[in-house]
Amino acid sequence: MTMPIIGCIADDFTGATDVASMLVSAGMRTLQTIGVPSTALDDDVEAVVVALKSRTLPADEAVAQSLEALAWLQAQGCEQFYFKYCSTFDSTPAGNIGPVTDALMTALDTDFTVACPALPANQRTVYNGYLFAGGVPLNESGMQDHPLTPMTDANLVRVLGAQTHQRVDLIDYATLSEGVEAVEARIQALRAAGVGIAICDAIDTQHLHTLAHACRHLPLVTAGSGLALGLPANLADRLPAAGQADALPAIAGREAILSGSCSRATLAQLEHARDHYPSHYLDALALADDFEGVIAAALALAEEHLDRGPVLLYASASPEDVRRAQEALGVAEAGALVERAMAEIAQSLVEHHGVRRLLVAGGETSGAVVNALGVQGLRIGPSIDPGVPWTTTFGTPAPLALTLKSGNFGARDFMTKAWGMLP
Ligand SMILES: Nc1ncnc2c1ncn2[C@@H]1O[C@H](COP(=O)(O)OP(=O)(O)OP(=O)(O)O)[C@@H](O)[C@H]1O
Numbered sequence: 001m002t003m004p005i006i007g008c009i010a011d012d013f014t015g016a017t018d019v020a021s022m023l024v025s026a027g028m029r030t031l032q033t034i035g036v037p038s039t040a041l042d043d044d045v046e047a048v049v050v051a052l053k054s055r056t057l058p059a060d061e062a063v064a065q066s067l068e069a070l071a072w073l074q075a076q077g078c079e080q081f082y083f084k085y086c087s088t089f090d091s092t093p094a095g096n097i098g099p100v101t102d103a104l105m106t107a108l109d110t111d112f113t114v115a116c117p118a119l120p121a122n123q124r125t126v127y128n129g130y131l132f133a134g135g136v137p138l139n140e141s142g143m144q145d146h147p148l149t150p151m152t153d154a155n156l157v158r159v160l161g162a163q164t165h166q167r168v169d170l171i172d173y174a175t176l177s178e179g180v181e182a183v184e185a186r187i188q189a190l191r192a193a194g195v196g197i198a199i200c201d202a203i204d205t206q207h208l209h210t211l212a213h214a215c216r217h218l219p220l221v222t223a224g225s226g227l228a229l230g231l232p233a234n235l236a237d238r239l240p241a242a243g244q245a246d247a248l249p250a251i252a253g254r255e256a257i258l259s260g261s262c263s264r265a266t267l268a269q270l271e272h273a274r275d276h277y278p279s280h281y282l283d284a285l286a287l288a289d290d291f292e293g294v295i296a297a298a299l300a301l302a303e304e305h306l307d308r309g310p311v312l313l314y315a316s317a318s319p320e321d322v323r324r325a326q327e328a329l330g331v332a333e334a335g336a337l338v339e340r341a342m343a344e345i346a347q348s349l350v351e352h353h354g355v356r357r358l359l360v361a362g363g364e365t366s367g368a369v370v371n372a373l374g375v376q377g378l379r380i381g382p383s384i385d386p387g388v389p390w391t392t393t394f395g396t397p398a399p400l401a402l403t404l405k406s407g408n409f410g411a412r413d414f415m416t417k418a419w420g421m422l423p
C-alpha cells in the first residue's frame, strides 16, 4: 500500500475539501476524513486531510482535537504536516490559529513554521503582512460582519501575535520575489533571532510555489489552501501519472442545494440560482417559533419540484437580517438553530426524497450536514471553481455526490454550473 506523505489538519469541513482539491489538482491522490478515524487508512493515497470542526471551538478543545488528528496522521506514515485554516484567517483573539499552531509545534518538536493564508486564485493576497480579500483589506471585505469570527484587523503579524506564545515576524513579498534561496536565508535569520512563526506574503501563485519549495524540510506548515498547490512539486518522483488523481464514480439521483452561508459571494450566487431553480427561504426567527413546521414546508416545496431538477433551500440572509436574528436569539443560538435545520433537511432529502447529489454552502453549515448524513470521508474529484471540488462520500448507506462550498468561494454561477461538471 502507498503510504500518505502529506497529512493535513483542517479546522473546518469546506476548508478541508479546499486544501484537498489543491493537492489533487497538483497531482496527489487525496482522501478527506470527517473527524479523526478510529481505524487505519486502507486506500492508496499520497495525502490525507482530517477535517475537524474546530475553528470556533474553545481553544483547549481545538488543541486537543488537532493533537489527536496529528497522532493519527503520524500513525498512517505522513511525513510533513499542514495545518489548514481559512484564507480569511478566521479566528478571534482567543484563537484558534495561534493555540493550535503552538501545540502542533510542540508535538512535532519544531521551533519554526510559516503562516500564509494567501490564495491569489480567490483574491486572497498578503502584502507586507496585511491580508486582502477581493482586493480590499480584510476588515473592509465583509469579513468584519462574519456571524462567528468577525475580522476587524488586516495586519496578520498583529492578529496572530495576539494568539500565540511564539514571536511572530514577516517574510515579505520582496524576499519571496527573489526566490527560494532568499526565502531560506530569511527563514534561517528569523530562526536565529528567536522568531517562531513567519507570516508570509504572497501576491501571486508563484510566491506560493517559491514558499512551498523553501518549506520542503519543515515538519509543519500552516496556511490557507494556496500553499498546497506548491507542495506536490517537492515530491514529484513519488506521485502517480498525471491525470489520475481526480477520478470519481458517476452517481445518479435527485439534486438539491442547501445554504446557511451569509457571505457576500454566497448571497450573489443565491441571487443567480433563484432565477433558475425553485427556492425556499428558511427564516431563523420562524425556525425559533415553529422549527418542525418550517422544515415541513421546505421539504414539501422540495418534493413538489425535485423531479424537474435542483431545488434550493436557504437560510442565508443579509447582515441586517442576521443581526436581527442574533439580537433576538443570541449569536451562537441563532447559528446553531439554522445549522440544526439544515442538518435535518439534508437527512430527510437523502433518506426520504431520493437526493443523491447535494451542494452545501458554508463551512459551519457543511459540518452540520455532513455529520447528520453520517459521512465518514470523501474522495476528492475535479474542482467546480478554485477550492471547491465535487467529492463522493463513504460511510453513508450509499455514496452521495457532495460539494461543500466555502462561503466566500465560487463564481456567481457556481450553483448552476456545478451540476454539469459531475461525471
Ligand atoms: N438567517 C440567519 N440568521 C442567523 N444566523 C444564520 C442565518 N443564516 C445562517 N446563519 C448561521 O451563520 C453561520 C454561517 O456560517 P457558515 O460557516 O455556514 O458560512 P460562511 O461563514 O459563509 O462559510 P465559511 O465558513 O465557509 O466561510 C452558520 O452558523 C449559520 O447557521
Ligand SMILES: O=C(O)[C@@H](O)C(=O)CO
Pocket (backbone or CB within 6 Å): 012, 014, 015, 016, 018, 019, 085, 086, 087, 088, 224, 225, 363, 387, 406, 407
Ligand atoms: O480557506 C478558505 O477560505 C476556505 O477553505 C475556508 O476555510 C472557508 O471556511
